[in-house]
């Protein structure tokens with residue numbers, strides 16, 4: 220049994236989607252970020268930076284923090300979506316997501332959506348970067364069915380929930396036809412729909 224320490228954010232959803240995709244039994248322990256539960260000592264003992272997602276695999280009592288590390292662990296454990304022969308490409312696109320796409324879109328969320336009017340410089344800077352991320356992902360997906368080649372992988376699972384925040388990006392997903400094709404294809408997967416709404420609150424994947 221995998222225990223997922225979760226909040227319904229893009230980083231949390233990467234892991235609930237992966238757990239649904241690989242069909243492993245899991246239970247969710249919610250961490251209420253707005254109530255500062257991430258700073259509880261018990262949680263910090265498995266998540267030293269006080270962040271979700273984190274998992275504990277109760278089969279072997281291993282705990283893992285950082286979404287990329289968790290996806291790699293679950294990919295290796297299940298033998299799914301992390302093809303041994305394609306690891307160089309998968310790792311590249313996965314790490315690009317955790318080190319660049321996520322953090323920079325996250326800054327765009329903060330300046331453009333949650334705190335508009337507080338910094339013109341921040342708003343402009345991260346809006347521009349967010350548009351560049353859309354453009355660059357679109358260019359990649361013009362050449363490749365999925366981010367790391369022909370097969371759906373943990374790199375797509377990591378990136379999808381961030382693009383699913385497109386309504387607050389105000390960039391216009393429909394203008395990027397390859398990114399749109401990829402988004403719509405992944406949106407239809409049963410495991411993605413279930414993982415996106417793993418708290419069963421009726422959260423639906425935003426349509427473009």
Ligand SMILES: N[C@@H](CCC(=O)N[C@@H](CS)C(=O)NCC(=O)O)C(=O)O
Pocket residue numbers: 228229230231252257269270271272284285286287317
């Ligand atoms: N690099 C981390 C980022 C995780 C992260 O930023 N999680 C956010 C929610 S999406 C969080 O727990 N924030 C709580 C806080 O910063 O206090 C990962 O990919 O797992």
